[in-house]
Amino acid sequence: MVKTTFLNLDEEKRQRILAAALEEFSAQPYESASLNRIVAQAGIPKGSLYQYFEDKKDLYFFLIDEAAEAKLAFLRRCDLPEGSDFFEGFAALMLSGAEFDLNYPQYSRLLGQAFNSPLAEEITERLKGKSFDYLHDLLFTARQQGRIRSDLPLDLIVFTLNALTTEFGKYAAQKAGLKWDGRIFDPQQRERLRSLDLKGMIDNLMRLLKEGMAAK
Structure with missing residues (x-):
């Protein structure tokens, strides 16, 4: 589960991390996705990522939830x-x-x-x-x-x-x-x-x- 330290980050940094993670996980299968590439793209130390998420799977599931919620919200706006x-x-x-x-x-x-x-x-x-x-x-x-x-x-x-x-x-x-x-x-x-x-x-x-x- 996402940690409160991530939720308490300023908006710009939080979105930068999520954008880097989304780019990696959408371009690579889960098993090939690299946390090293994510932290390099986000410009943060790798150790910091573990202050925000338990592990790779935790970050991946957070993104899956975000994407599913975004799609559901989009569908609910359907006229x-x-x-x-x-x-x-x-x-x-x-x-x-x-x-x-x-x-x-x-x-x-x-x-x-x-x-x-x-x-x-x-x-x-x-x-x-x-x-x-x-x-x-x-x-x-x-x-x-x-x-x-x-x-x-x-x-x-x-x-x-x-x-x-x-x-x-x-x-x-x-x-x-x-x-x-x-x-x-x-x-x-x-x-x-x-x-x-x-x-x-x-x-x-x-x-x-x-x-x-x-x-x-």
């Missing part, structure tokens, strides 16, 4: 269409999530590769109280309103929709002619992603969810 059903609302949230990934590529990269790290299981449990609960609440409300089926386990629906949103980035990259390897795309590549009809792609996904794949 859902008035009177929209669940599928319209979920489509708007997916589009907002894509915008977050394009605007905050380091956070996006950090969260994306976290689930392929040796700590993936712990991270999944850690974030369940954030994205999983938020989506669970949306689905619960939709079910109460009779807008989605009530004969399927809610946790299965949450799992499926979370997997869908996670994989959508790979699909979008493929459609833009980019190789997806979880890296941060440069500005020109992000513009190629922005040029896609993301709303149309998401609307098609919603049709798939709402109407199914079976021929009519």
Whole structure:
């Protein structure tokens, strides 16, 4: 857990340390990330870092929490269409999530590769109280309103929709002619992603969810 000595630092120094850590952990897999590079970039002695965090994992989890909170706050600002059903609302949230990934590529990269790290299981449990609960609440409300089926386990629906949103980035990259390897795309590549009809792609996904794949 982060130590009070870190929270008591002046804002400039605290942000400098976090920026250096985010740059390292978003550019490298967890196991390859170097505390030596972080402290060098932040301009602090390595011993100071242990006055702020217990260890590398503690710092990494702090960043994961920061990134998840930032994304959740971004999604909650989504202007859902008035009177929209669940599928319209979920489509708007997916589009907002894509915008977050394009605007905050380091956070996006950090969260994306976290689930392929040796700590993936712990991270999944850690974030369940954030994205999983938020989506669970949306689905619960939709079910109460009779807008989605009530004969399927809610946790299965949450799992499926979370997997869908996670994989959508790979699909979008493929459609833009980019190789997806979880890296941060440069500005020109992000513009190629922005040029896609993301709303149309998401609307098609919603049709798939709402109407199914079976021929009519």
